[in-house]
Amino acid sequence: MSGSARSPWMRHVLLVLGAAVAALPLYLALVVASRPASALLDGVPVTPGSLLFANIGHVLREGLPDSPPVWRMLVNSLEMALGISLGKIVLSVPAAFAVVFFRFRGRMLAFWLIFVTLMLPIEVRFYPTYKVTADLGLLNSLPGLVLPLIASATATFLFRQFFLTLPPELADAARVDGCGPLRYLADVVLPLSKVNLAAIFVLEFIYGWNQYLWPLLVTTSPSQSTIVMGMKEMISAAQSFSVPEWNLVMAVALVALVPPVVVVVVMQRWFVKGLTAGIT
Amino acid sequence: MLPYALLLPQLVVVVAFFLWPALRAFREAFVQSNAFGIGERFAGLENFASGVWVSSYAHAAVVTLVLATITTVGSMALGLLLAVQVERVRKGQSIYRTLFLWTYAIPGAVAGSLWLFLFEPGIGPGARAFDALGAHWNAALNPTQALLLVAAIGIWQQSAFCFLFFTAGLQAIPRELHEAGALDGAGRTRTFWSITMPLLSPVTFYVLVMNVVYAVFGLFGIIDIVTQGGPGNSTTTLVYRLYVDAFQNADTTVAGAESIVLLAIVVGFTALQFRALRRRIHYR
Numbered sequence: 142m143s144g145s146a147r148s149p150w151m152r153h154v155l156l157v158l159g160a161a162v163a164a165l166p167l168y169l170a171l172v173v174a175s176r177p178a179s180a181l182l183d184g185v186p187v188t189p190g191s192l193l194f195a196n197i198g199h200v201l202r203e204g205l206p207d208s209p210p211v212w213r214m215l216v217n218s219l220e221m222a223l224g225i226s227l228g229k230i231v232l233s234v235p236a237a238f239a240v241v242f243f244r245f246r247g248r249m250l251a252f253w254l255i256f257v258t259l260m261l262p263i264e265v266r267f268y269p270t271y272k273v274t275a276d277l278g279l280l281n282s283l284p285g286l287v288l289p290l291i292a293s294a295t296a297t298f299l300f301r302q303f304f305l306t307l308p309p310e311l312a313d314a315a316r317v318d319g320c321g322p323l324r325y326l327a328d329v330v331l332p333l334s335k336v337n338l339a340a341i342f343v344l345e346f347i348y349g350w351n352q353y354l355w356p357l358l359v360t361t362s363p364s365q366s367t368i369v370m371g372m373k374e375m376i377s378a379a380q381s382f383s384v385p386e387w388n389l390v391m392a393v394a395l396v397a398l399v400p401p402v403v404v405v406v407v408m409q410r411w412f413v414k415g416l417t418a419g420i421t
Numbered sequence: 422m423l424p425y426a427l428l429l430p431q432l433v434v435v436v437a438f439f440l441w442p443a444l445r446a447f448r449e450a451f452v453q454s455n456a457f458g459i460g461e462r463f464a465g466l467e468n469f470a471s472g473v474w475v476s477s478y479a480h481a482a483v484v485t486l487v488l489a490t491i492t493t494v495g496s497m498a499l500g501l502l503l504a505v506q507v508e509r510v511r512k513g514q515s516i517y518r519t520l521f522l523w524t525y526a527i528p529g530a531v532a533g534s535l536w537l538f539l540f541e542p543g544i545g546p547g548a549r550a551f552d553a554l555g556a557h558w559n560a561a562l563n564p565t566q567a568l569l570l571v572a573a574i575g576i577w578q579q580s581a582f583c584f585l586f587f588t589a590g591l592q593a594i595p596r597e598l599h600e601a602g603a604l605d606g607a608g609r610t611r612t613f614w615s616i617t618m619p620l621l622s623p624v625t626f627y628v629l630v631m632n633v634v635y636a637v638f639g640l641f642g643i644i645d646i647v648t649q650g651g652p653g654n655s656t657t658t659l660v661y662r663l664y665v666d667a668f669q670n671a672d673t674t675v676a677g678a679e680s681i682v683l684l685a686i687v688v689g690f691t692a693l694q695f696r697a698l699r700r701r702i703h704y705r
Contacts, residue, residue: 149510149511152506152509152510153510153513155506156503156506156507156510156517159503159521160517160520160521163520163521163524163577164520165539166532166535166536166539166577167535169535169538169539169546170535170538173538181544182544184544184546184549185544185545185546231430232430232431232434233431235427235428235430235431236427236428236430236431236432238427239423239424239425239427239428240424240428243423243424245424245425247425248424251428251432254432254435254436254440255431255432255435257435257439257440258435258439260687260688260690260691261439261443261684261687262634262638262639264638264639264641264660264683265638265660265680265683265684265687266438266439266442266443266446266680266683266684267663267664268446268663268667268676268677268679268680269442269443269445269446269449269677269680270438270439270442271667272442272445273437273438273441273442273445274438277437288434288437288438289434289438291434292431292434292435292438292439293431297431322423323423347526350528351526351527351528351529353528353529353530353641353642353645354641354642354645354664357645358668369528369530369531369642370530372530372531372533372534372646373530373645373646376534376537376646385544387538387541387544390534390538391534391535391538394531394534394535397528397531398526398527398528398531401526401527401528402523402526402527404526405522405523405525405526406519406522406523406526409518409519409522413522413585413589416585416586417585417586417589
């Protein structure tokens with residue numbers, strides 16, 4: 142065989158090396174978060190110390206100066222992530238159901254209106270959207286954090302695609318049995334959609350948890366800060382110490398990245414399904 | 422009436438937080454109010470025309486383009502390389518897939534925090550490694566280093582996205598095609614470029630589009646944590662510039678105009694995408 146004649150052994154070496162490089166920043170965070178701040182002055186030790194849980198416990202209870210305790214931020218992040226992910230599902234399931242199971246005037250218009258949202262991520266429209274949100278009196282509130290982010294072309298299209306695969310006989314049978322459209326949705330379609338619901342939930346939960354720019358604009362009171370948007374303040378607080386408290390920053394970073402990473406790793410199959418649906 | 426009621430909630434959100442803000446931005450960008458905020462007149466392109474603004478905004482456009490190019494090319498090359506290599510090993514495929522996927526789940530701002538420490542001058546192992554090699558590292562002072570650091574973090578996260586999609590694309594290629602290539606005497610390299618890559622083209626196109634969108638709009642969290650657009654304006658992208666003008670300089674006129682530019686970029690980009698799709702790429 143010509144071309145690259147790498148042995149399987151070489152290939153594993155390359156892949157393990159790649160995986161190790163990818164994991165290096167995370168390992169470093171573990172090492173730093175498990176040490177006292179003073180241990181970092183002469184460079185970072187190679188192995189973790191014993192203070193990991195002490196440091197994590199400290200930031201959870203006390204936080205850093207001028208920032209709320211990290212448990213409070215975790216609750217805020219959880220509220221936002223659940224609000225966004227459940228909101229997207231609640232909005233897109235009925236929308237997809239309407240587009241697939243009904244023929245009505247303006248159907249294509251509605252479809253295109255939803256499609257438009259795909260091209261307008263919050264980073265494009267944040268300034269005018271901020272002004273509208275402020276005019277509606279929604280700053281510093283959960284609705285203000287969540288509502289501008291919960292229109293979802295991705296979720297609507299995924300559900301639409303799945304609904305299209307349901308055999309028409311199913312709807313016919315339901316109709317013969319005197320079952321109205323809403324009961325059909327609740328009793329037949331939704332139970333069949335469990336895998337898709339899980340996939341969208343995982344995908345959008347991570348989308349919600351990882352938001353940075355929007356909560357930065359909408360929340361001004363520290364008690365409403367999410368953990369991801371709080372990183373910047375906490376870093377500058379840590380650097381204001383005579384010995385920078387990088388160990389506490391890394392402890393917060395670990396706490397902030399564990400939920401989405403664990404969700405993706407544990408629910409990998411659903412995550413991949415949600416992400417790649419419609420393209421392969 | 423029922424279908425309308427089912428669609429209503431989503432459409433209300435679309436109108437209130439997408440269309441209405443966009444329309445307002447258009448109106449404000451081309452209108453100038455006087456000092457008292459009463460009385461408006463059509464300002465044409467005046468809001469866009471200040472010479473200082475144009476030259477510094479052009480700089481932000483160049484930074485965006487450079488960052489987008491490095492991040493996109495780097496992520497796609499790395500993602501494809503890893504996907505192909507994992508596809509060819511016999512053992513441990515699913516473990517490798519997890520190991521190359523998880524960085525995608527990390528919030529950008531948190532990824533930025535990890536790397537900020539990694540390259541903290543004098544303390545971080547990455548910075549110390551550069552120093553040891555004789556290349557003095559300080560991304561807070563050196564524009565090139567700052568740009569590369571932001572791009573590296575972007576690649577660290579986004580190559581996982583590319584890996585995932587290339588893996589899915591590779592799995593969808595029937596094995597017989599590769600066997601047919603081998604029977605015809607094509608080597609592995611030849612098979613890859615003549616059979617695999619053409620069949621991957623729909624996935625490649627999609628990944629390219631998503632990467633450009635990510636690099637142009639999605640790097641905000643990383644930039645805000647790692648460089649705040651600096652040193653100078655060397656990592657100030659169009660999105661970061663808008664954030665600074667709108668929320669730190671409170672310059673509403675300029676911020677309105679810049680929002681329109683971002684919207685225009687999206688419209689142009691979408692039009693390009695549709696043309697490319699019509700031309701040669703067929704989704705199943």
